[in-house]
Amino acid sequence: MKSKSLISISDFSKEEILQLLDRAKEFEKEPIQRILENYVIATLFFEPSTRTRLSFESAVSRLGGKIISFTDSMTSSVQKGESLKDTIKTVCSYSDLIVMRHPREGSARFASEVASVPVINAGDGANQHPTQCLLDLYSIFKTQKRLDDLNIMMVGDLKYGRTVHSLVIAMCHFNTTFHLVSPTELKLPGSVKVHIKDKNLKYYQYTDIVEAIPKADIIYMTRIQKERFSDPIEYEKVKNSYILTAEMLYTIKPDMKVLHPLPRINEISEDVDELPQAYYFNQAINGIYVRQALLANILGV
Amino acid sequence: MTKMLRRELKVSAIENGTVIDHIPSKSLFQVVRILNLEDLDNQILIGANLDSQKYGKKGILKLSNKFFKSEEINKIALVAPTATIIVIKDFHIIEKSNVTIPDEVFRIVKCFNPNCITNQEKVKTRFTVVDKRNLRLQCHYCERITAKDNMTFI
Numbered sequence: 001m002k003s004k005s006l007i008s009i010s011d012f013s014k015e016e017i018l019q020l021l022d023r024a025k026e027f028e029k030e031p032i033q034r035i036l037e038n039y040v041i042a043t044l045f046f047e048p049s050t051r052t053r054l055s056f057e058s059a060v061s062r063l064g065g066k067i068i069s070f071t072d073s074m075t076s077s078v079q080k081g082e083s084l085k086d087t088i089k090t091v092c093s094y095s096d097l098i099v100m101r102h103p104r105e106g107s108a109r110f111a112s113e114v115a116s117v118p119v120i121n122a123g124d125g126a127n128q129h130p131t132q133c134l135l136d137l138y139s140i141f142k143t144q145k146r147l148d149d150l151n152i153m154m155v156g157d158l159k160y161g162r163t164v165h166s167l168v169i170a171m172c173h174f175n176t177t178f179h180l181v182s183p184t185e186l187k188l189p190g191s192v193k194v195h196i197k198d199k200n201l202k203y204y205q206y207t208d209i210v211e212a213i214p215k216a217d218i219i220y221m222t223r224i225q226k227e228r229f230s231d232p233i234e235y236e237k238v239k240n241s242y243i244l245t246a247e248m249l250y251t252i253k254p255d256m257k258v259l260h261p262l263p264r265i266n267e268i269s270e271d272v273d274e275l276p277q278a279y280y281f282n283q284a285i286n287g288i289y290v291r292q293a294l295l296a297n298i299l300g301v
Numbered sequence: 302m303t304k305m306l307r308r309e310l311k312v313s314a315i316e317n318g319t320v321i322d323h324i325p326s327k328s329l330f331q332v333v334r335i336l337n338l339e340d341l342d343n344q345i346l347i348g349a350n351l352d353s354q355k356y357g358k359k360g361i362l363k364l365s366n367k368f369f370k371s372e373e374i375n376k377i378a379l380v381a382p383t384a385t386i387i388v389i390k391d392f393h394i395i396e397k398s399n400v401t402i403p404d405e406v407f408r409i410v411k412c413f414n415p416n417c418i419t420n421q422e423k424v425k426t427r428f429t430v431v432d433k434r435n436l437r438l439q440c441h442y443c444e445r446i447t448a449k450d451n452m453t454f455i
Contacts, residue, residue, distance in 0.1 A: 008444065084422050106418035106442025125416050127443050191439075191446055 004298060005112040005119040009130040009166045014173040017137065018147075023293035024138050024286070027062075031289070034064030035301045042095035043069040044087070045122070046078065046102040051262070052122050052131075055284070056099050059291035068094060085114050092116045097299060118298045126162055131294065132261055133166035135287040140218055142286065143257040143279060147171070153179040153212045156222035156242050156267060159186040163261040164222055169195050178203040179212035183238040186228065209242055214251045219244065221260045221267050221280075246271040259283060313346065319369060320387040321362040321377070326350050328380040329360030331454055335376050335409050336369075343367050356383065376409055378402045379436065380454070402433045410438060413451040417443035426455070 006012070012020070027033070041060045045053050060067050078087060084102070088111045091098060100111060101122040108121035108128070123129040141147050152171055158164050158180055168178065168188065172195045180188050180203060187205065196203050206212055213219065221244055229235040243266060244258065260268060260280040272278050324332055329349055338345060344365040353359035374386055378400040388396040406428040412419045419426045419442055428438035428447065436449040 084418070103416075104418045104421050104443075105414060105416050105445070106412075106424075106440060109442045110418045110422070110424050124418075125443070127445075 005115075005121075006130050006294065006298065007108045007112055007119065007121045007124075008128045009133045009170050011130075017134070017170065017173065020134065020290070020293050020297060021138050021141050023297060024134075024289040027289040027292040027296075028286075031062050031292070033062070033292075033296075035296060036060065036063035036065030036299065039065045039097070039299060039301075040095045041065050041067055041295070042091045042098045043067055043122075044091060044098060044100040044102075045069070046100070046107075049101050049123060051284075052101065052129075055287045056120075056122065056131075056291055059288050059295060062288070063292055063295060065295070084111065088115050088119075097295065120294065120298070126160060128166060129162055130166060131287070131291055132163050133170055134290045134294065135283060136163065136167050136220070136259060136261070137170055138286045138290050139257075139259055139279060139283050144217055144255060147174040149175050149177075150217045151177045151179060151215050152218050152220060153181060153216035154188075154220045154222070155181040155209060155244070157186045157224045157228060158182040158188040158222075160225070160228055161222045164188070164220070165192045167220065168192050172196060172199045172201060175199075176201060179206065179216060180204065181206045181209050181212060181242070183207060183224075183234075183241070185234060185238075186224065209244065210248055213248055214253070216256055217253055219256065219258045221258060221264075223263075223265050223267055243267055243269055244272060245269040246275060249275065249277060252277065314392060315344075315346070315363050315365050315389055316392055317390055318343070318363065318365040318367050320389060321364075321374075321381075322359070322385045322387060323353065323356060323383045324360035324362065324377075324381045325356065325383060326358040326360050329362075331380045332360070332362065332377045332384070335380065335454065336373075338362075338364070341367065372403065375400055375403045376406070379406065379410065379452070402430060402436070404430055406430060406438055409454055410447060411453045411455050412440045412443060412445065413447045413453070414440065414443050414445040417445065419443075 043053060043056055057067050084107060092115050095117060097118050098115060099120045099122050100108060102124050105125035105127040108119060108124040112119040121128055121130055144150060154164055178196060184207060224239060224242060226235050256277055257279040258277050262280060346363040348361040350358050351361060377384060384400045386398050387394055408425050410426060410428060412426055417440060418424055427441040431437050431439045438447045
């Protein structure tokens with residue numbers, strides 16, 4: 001039987017998420033486990049993403065698996081006009097699992113329907129990036145020792161930030177209170193808020209960054225991108241209003257941590273990096289454990 | 302004489318088949334397209350912009366010897382929610398029903414997200430109807446919502 005793909009974070013139940021995070025904990029204790037020695041993993045990156053690709057390839061290597069990939073989709077058959085369906089069907093006969101990133105939304109779901117092997121979505125356009133979400137959950141779990149009943153503050157581009165959407169949807173399993181900080185133009189969309197409302201959870205919206213800081217267990221920072229604004233003047237007005245600085249962090253909860261999906265531009269001031277609350281550079285290593293756990297679970301080893 | 306006898310049919314009656322009545326006038330030809338009637342060899346009577354007591358103007362389709370499965374006919378609910386489906390046998394009404402908006406919509410609607418894979422490769426569209434009253438469809442692939450205002454039919 002074909003095992004399960006991971007396309008969207010909502011494909012996983014609460015139990016599946018918790019089970020996966022438990023498994024990630026085991027890989028953190030013992031990162032080198034050569035359980036994928038007889039497996040070939042294909043990494044298909046139709047658009048570049050160095051960080052995600054290296055993280056997956058590192059996870060596969062630590063499990064002893066082999067990696068096949070194309071280095072540049074511009075020189076491969078894609079450039080010659082091959083359809084995504086044909087590429088996926090071909091790669092299925094070379095590999096046991098496909099990790100793919102593609103610029104079109106919905107491409108990963110489609111690939112999982114035509115593939116005979118499981119597919120892990122490593123980002124489909126602006127839609128989903130579920131392994132980023134799992135690593136965020138693991139980071140929260142690790143720093144707070146739990147996922148239930150937390151106050152999560154999210155700052156920046158809540159409208160287009162896909163990591164924000166997935167994290168909100170996933171955290172709705174855990175009785176979270178959300179503090180949503182963004183310019184009016186970039187508020188969390190209704191399609192995501194529906195998940196909060198369905199579970200009758202509390203959420204508060206702010207346009208000012210400082211107000212919610214004392215309540216937060218986690219501050220999740222995101223980048224505000226210039227291209228999201230139709231009016232450049234609007235961007236200039238807000239671009240410096242959502243920067244987290246060390247001096248804002250004088251009244252905080254003792255275990256509060258600051259997360260960021262990276263890359264950072266200027267939304268976290270560098271003076272925060274030295275504080276014990278800065279956790280964003282530690283997140284990268286958690287990504288390896290989570291991806292190891294995911295690969296092992298999906299392949300059933 | 303009685304009123305009944307003076308009632309005159311603008312479009313002649315059929316012996317066996319399906320009548321789709323109370324189609325909003327502006328959606329009549331969309332219904333024709335959604336049901337693929339162009340490819341049908343059966344006798345088809347099309348009435349456009351007829352007077353309707355309920356709706357002012359309406360469209361009507363009479364299809365001889367053609368019967369639909371409910372999931373087939375419910376596709377038209379997206380453009381003609383007021384439509385009535387009448388099944389005729391030997392000039393008699395056998396069944397009269399309304400169309401209902403289906404839970405899932407296949408192929409007939411285009412995803413409004415230009416960056417969706419269904420608009421880039423040969424992928425058949427598929428949606429979950431997340432809001433039947435306001436007609437909001439969530440794409441199975443890109444997960445974006447296509448709402449009534451930006452809905453186009455394939």
